Amino acid sequence: xxxxxRTDPTNADGAPGTPGTPTRDLRPHRLSLVLVxxxxxxxxxxxxxxxxxxxxxxxxxxxxxxxxxxxxxxAFMVGIALGQLVVGPLSDTLGRRRPLLIGLTVYVAAGxxxxxxxxxxxxxxxxxxxxxxxxxxxxIARAVVRDLYDGLAAARLxxxxxxxxxxxxxxxxxxxxxxxxxxxxxxxxxALTLLGLAVLAATAAxxxxxxxxxxxRSGGLPTTLRTMRDLxxxxxxxxYLLTGSLGFAALFAYIAGSSFTLQQTxxxxxxxxxxxxxLNSMGMVATGQLNGKLLLGRFPSHxxxxxGLAVLAAxxxxxxxxxxxTHAGLPWIAAALFLTACPVGMILPTTTALCLQxxxxxxxxxxxxxxxxxxxxxxxxxxxxxLGDRSTALPMAASVLGLALAAAGCFLALCRPWRSAxxxxxx
Numbered sequence: 001x002x003x004x005x006r007t008d009p010t011n012a013d014g015a016p017g018t019p020g021t022p023t024r025d026l027r028p029h030r031l032s033l034v035l036v037x038x039x040x041x042x043x044x045x046x047x048x049x050x051x052x053x054x055x056x057x058x059x060x061x062x063x064x065x066x067x068x069x070x071x072x073x074x075a076f077m078v079g080i081a082l083g084q085l086v087v088g089p090l091s092d093t094l095g096r097r098r099p100l101l102i103g104l105t106v107y108v109a110a111g112x113x114x115x116x117x118x119x120x121x122x123x124x125x126x127x128x129x130x131x132x133x134x135x136x137x138x139x140i141a142r143a144v145v146r147d148l149y150d151g152l153a154a155a156r157l158x159x160x161x162x163x164x165x166x167x168x169x170x171x172x173x174x175x176x177x178x179x180x181x182x183x184x185x186x187x188x189x190x191a192l193t194l195l196g197l198a199v200l201a202a203t204a205a206x207x208x209x210x211x212x213x214x215x216x217r218s219g220g221l222p223t224t225l226r227t228m229r230d231l232x233x234x235x236x237x238x239x240y241l242l243t244g245s246l247g248f249a250a251l252f253a254y255i256a257g258s259s260f261t262l263q264q265t266x267x268x269x270x271x272x273x274x275x276x277x278x279l280n281s282m283g284m285v286a287t288g289q290l291n292g293k294l295l296l297g298r299f300p301s302h303x304x305x306x307x308g309l310a311v312l313a314a315x316x317x318x319x320x321x322x323x324x325x326t327h328a329g330l331p332w333i334a335a336a337l338f339l340t341a342c343p344v345g346m347i348l349p350t351t352t353a354l355c356l357q358x359x360x361x362x363x364x365x366x367x368x369x370x371x372x373x374x375x376x377x378x379x380x381x382x383x384x385x386x387l388g389d390r391s392t393a394l395p396m397a398a399s400v401l402g403l404a405l406a407a408a409g410c411f412l413a414l415c416r417p418w419r420s421a422x423x424x425x426x427x
Contacts, residue, residue: 033148033207034161034163034164035202035206036206037141037144037145037161037164038141038160038161039165039202040137040138040140041138041161041165043134043196044080044131044135044137045165045172046192047076047111048255049176049255050191051073051176051185052172052176052259053177053259054176054184054185054188055072055259055260056069057180058185061184062123064120066260071120072120072124072127073127073256074379075124075125075128076127076128076130076134077131077252077375077376077379078375078376078379079127079128079129079130079133079134079135080131080135080138080375081131081373081374082131082132082135082372083131083132083133083135083136083139084138084139084372085369085372086135086368087099087135087140087364088143088365088366088367088371089224089228089364089368091139091364092216092217092362092365093216095216096140096144096147096209096210096364097207097208100137101203101204103135103136104200104203105200106133107130107196108193108196110129110130110133111130111189111192111193111196112189112190114127114192115186115187115189115193135371139367139368140364142367142371143211143363144210145157145158145161145356146356146363146366148210151353151424154356155296155301155354155425156292156296156297158349158353159288159289159291159349161349162292162345162348163289167285174271174274174277176188177274180270217361224365228365228368228369231359231362231366234358235414235415236354236358237358237359238414239411239414239415240354240355240358241351243305243309243410243411243415244347244350244352244355244370245370245374245376245377246377246407247309247344247403247407248344248347248374249378249380249381249403250403250404251284251340251341252377252381253396253400254340254396254400256381257381257396259273261393261396262276262333262334265393266333266393268330276337279338280337280338280340280341280342283341283342284341284345286342287344287346288345288346288348289345291304291346291350292349296350300423301350301353301423301424301425303417304350305346305347305350305351305417307343308344308350309343309347309404309407309408309411311342312340312407313408314339315339315340315343315400316397316400316402316404319340319396319397319400319401320394320401322336322397323393323394353425354424355369357424357425377403381399381403384399384403
């Protein structure tokens, strides 16, 4: 039976109390919680996706190659990965609110410097800082969910967050393309700075501290490292971690590769590309809602994961066949990419909930490992999608298939879904 609130042997002030007594209800109104946590989760992807249509313009304006332009994307991914590794455990020690507000403030400042950057070196450096700061929103949002919910309730909330966070990839390329009609790529960073200010204001006003003092961890770096070591020694935790991260990397191989492939190889305009991207993101959001409202609780979570991984691998195979054995045009490639995006709506929230369920007392550290692994693998995806002949979609297609098969392999080898056991999310 799912718990809709957490119990803890503390009273409302965080002092020891009667074991099993519910804590003071730290949850804001559910709609406010979904909107704030969804916005925090969406800020990182939005910072990527709003910027994607501007990549060719950045290279031309700063007189750098495509490879250097891609580094502005990779730097942000590396920053958001490493930042989670720091902020997650820190939030287990200091609470959620303070590190979150500091991170959002630095994100806003870095975005403004990006808008003014005179050369690629400063832009890449500030994108790294922007990623480090933006990591706070992603890692702490997941930890807040674990603070307040368990099991199936947590999995359903994580799926609901996709309705908000998934809207960002839908709207971002469209908005980015339209912004480029009115301004340059620098204007895109101004828009991101204003967005960061709005998220900072909403977070400060609506999100209270969710980790009472008595539940915070102490001990500094040695304790943090021991906690992460213990989590990684848990085979199922590591299996869910790698399965979700490789699935995320497959999605990002498509995201990174599609900007150049669809526009330069298949002749899509920035507006057409943004509409294709939006449609695919809508599919991922719809699948996430189907996952949270209809599938979870009715079917075992391992079956849901297996189905999502099977669809993702099938989409990779379809891309390979379309690229290598036919002269398929843009509509067929777009359809295969739609099938690539949809199953991620099942894979990501389910693996995230399963990971957090196995980290009862270290949600920040578990969330940090989850986010760091996801984004480090995601940072490798642009390099994989850019290998080989740049005039075809084959590198992107091969990356999607290879990463999907690797995700399925980790799921089978480490999670051993064929073993009969109670569904971890059925409580």
